[in-house]
Amino acid sequence: MPADFEALLRKLERRRPERLERDSETYKIMASVFDSSTLLTLYHMINQRIFDIFYGAVSTGKEANIFCALDKQGNYIATKIYRIATTNFKNMYRYIAGDPRFRRIQRERRHIIYAWVSREFKNLQRAHEAGVAVPKPIGFEKNVLAMEFVGEGGVPYPLMKDVPPKEPRQVFERLFEAIKTLYHKAELIHADFSEYNVMLTPEPVLIDFSMATDIANPMSDELLMRDLSQLVRYFRKLGLKTPEPAQLFSELKGE
Numbered sequence: 138m139p140a141d142f143e144a145l146l147r148k149l150e151r152r153r154p155e156r157l158e159r160d161s162e163t164y165k166i167m168a169s170v171f172d173s174s175t176l177l178t179l180y181h182m183i184n185q186r187i188f189d190i191f192y193g194a195v196s197t198g199k200e201a202n203i204f205c206a207l208d209k210q211g212n213y214i215a216t217k218i219y220r221i222a223t224t225n226f227k228n229m230y231r232y233i234a235g236d237p238r239f240r241r242i243q244r245e246r247r248h249i250i251y252a253w254v255s256r257e258f259k260n261l262q263r264a265h266e267a268g269v270a271v272p273k274p275i276g277f278e279k280n281v282l283a284m285e286f287v288g289e290g291g292v293p294y295p296l297m298k299d300v301p302p303k304e305p306r307q308v309f310e311r312l313f314e315a316i317k318t319l320y321h322k323a324e325l326i327h328a329d330f331s332e333y334n335v336m337l338t339p340e341p342v343l344i345d346f347s348m349a350t351d352i353a354n355p356m357s358d359e360l361l362m363r364d365l366s367q368l369v370r371y372f373r374k375l376g377l378k379t380p381e382p383a384q385l386f387s388e389l390k391g392e
């Protein structure tokens with residue numbers, strides 16, 4: 138662990154001595170997962186008052202970790218942090234860093250991730266402005282995205298994959314409406330729709346807009362059809378009678 142990284146952690150921990158124990162557990166996880174540049178970004182976002190302290194780890198995904206943070210007003214914030222370098226990548230990097238042809242590799246990787254995060258933020262913004270139930274985006278910087286926390290007391294609401302809805306018909310209709318509004322008002326297709334990316338409050342909230350794309354995308358029909366097929370597949374598995382995906386597709390497009 139680089140020295141500046143440690144200093145940064147100490148600074149973060151000093152902010153709330155009464156929370157030290159819980160916080161330092163979280164920061165220990167962060168120290169083991171993130172590079173110093175990510176820690177600096179988090180520190181900068183704290184200074185920007187986007188959040189104040191970190192509360193705990195929520196999820197470890199393929200590319201990103203989600204942490205729960207609190208802002209100065211005591212609101213819970215979900216923080217999605219894309220990992221710049223995995224352990225594997227670091228090892229790879231060590232081997233090839235000396236090769237002048239690969240000097241830019243990490244930088245490029247970084248910039249791809251930064252662009253990805255800004256797209257996810259803009260997608261959430263468009264969806265939110267269109268009135269679709271999504272976590273309200275709060276801010277982003279580099280590989281870190283801050284958004285409204287969908288949960289209570291720092292505990293996230295369940296994913297639809299883990300806790301099937303009590304009112305399948307109603308939730309199915311809501312989700313179809315959400316996909317429709319997303320298309321017509323936000324001009325977006327989620328493109329990764331499934332029960333893994335729906336949280337139930339118990340009202341459905343759509344999450345994970347990292348793959349979402351503009352309807353002008355040449356693949357948009359295909360992606361929309363895939364989202365609708367996922368919707369139908371999940372609710373049919375619950376025993377709900379639903380229209381065919383193609384029928385939903387035509388209805389959505391007003392054809």
Ligand SMILES: Nc1ncnc2c1ncn2[C@@H]1O[C@H](COP(=O)(O)OP(=O)(O)OP(=O)(O)O)[C@@H](O)[C@H]1O
Nearest residue numbers: 196198199200201203215272285286287293344345
């Ligand atoms: N705004 C939020 N509020 C509370 N919890 C959240 C929020 N966003 C995401 N989560 C939790 O974190 C998990 C992962 O979030 P998300 O789907 O955005 O990331 P991911 O990178 O796709 O993860 P994975 O690799 O597992 O697919 C979600 O399944 C959910 O449990």
Ligand SMILES: [Mg+2]
Nearest residue numbers: 333334344345
């Ligand atoms: Mg996901």
